[in-house]
Amino acid sequence: MSQRDIHYSLIIKHMDLFEKCDHFETLKYVRKLGIYPYFHELESRQAPVVQMENHRVIMLGSNNYLGFTENEAVIKAGHAALDKYGTGVSGSRFLNGTLDLHLQLEKEIAEFTGYEECMTVSTGFQTNLAIISAICGKDDYILNDRENHASIYDACRLSYAKVLRYREGAPLSSQRYA
Numbered sequence: 001m002s003q004r005d006i007h008y009s010l011i012i013k014h015m016d017l018f019e020k021c022d023h024f025e026t027l028k029y030v031r032k033l034g035i036y037p038y039f040h041e042l043e044s045r046q047a048p049v050v051q052m053e054n055h056r057v058i059m060l061g062s063n064n065y066l067g068f069t070e071n072e073a074v075i076k077a078g079h080a081a082l083d084k085y086g087t088g089v090s091g092s093r094f095l096n097g098t099l100d101l102h103l104q105l106e107k108e109i110a111e112f113t114g115y116e117e118c119m120t121v122s123t124g125f126q127t128n129l130a131i132i133s134a135i136c137g138k139d140d141y142i143l144n145d146r147e148n149h150a151s152i153y154d155a156c157r158l159s160y161a162k163v164l165r166y167r168e169g170a171p172l173s174s175q176r177y178a
């Protein structure tokens with residue numbers, strides 16, 4: 001970012017909410033520079049090579065480690081589930097959204113991993129929010145590696161626990177916690 005843009009983002013800080021919505025220029029600027037990393041459109045399946053905005057590119061950013069997005073058995077099971085259950089559960093797992101399929105999956109994962117029980121959550125972000133905010137409260141301390149994922153930072157805030165940050169990989173050194 002140029003000096004001008006750093007200055008601009010400082011000004012943004014002092015705008016009221018309506019002004020921020022009406023003058024959302026930083027995004028346009030970053031897009032113009034061609035360095036905006038988010039919301040690129042894929043026109044193909046998630047795979048090691050994908051079609052992105054008319055280019056064939058190597059996908060290094062996905063979590064598709066096991067290649068399930070292209071696995072024929074998984075695709076077939078997905079079709080069967082759509083036929084049986086429709087397009088969604090229309091609610092959270094807590095209320096009306098738990099299917100027998102969820103419980104079957106969780107039972108199988110628990111057996112496979114050797115645990116008594118397990119719970120599946122849709123994303124890593126949600127997992128951290130759910131677990132950390134459920135088990136930590138205002139009387140707890142969390143030692144948090146500075147480089148931890150944003151979801152862990154958010155989860156710590158949500159938990160109201162006291163958070164002590166440490167330099168990457170050095171929780172037990174004599175450094176001062178911030």
Ligand SMILES: Cc1ncc(COP(=O)(O)O)c(C=O)c1O
Nearest residue numbers: 122123124125126128149151152
């Ligand atoms: C440690 C960690 N936590 C959370 C996430 C977020 O996962 P998701 O993109 O599924 O929300 C990631 C993503 O790679 C991660 O590495």
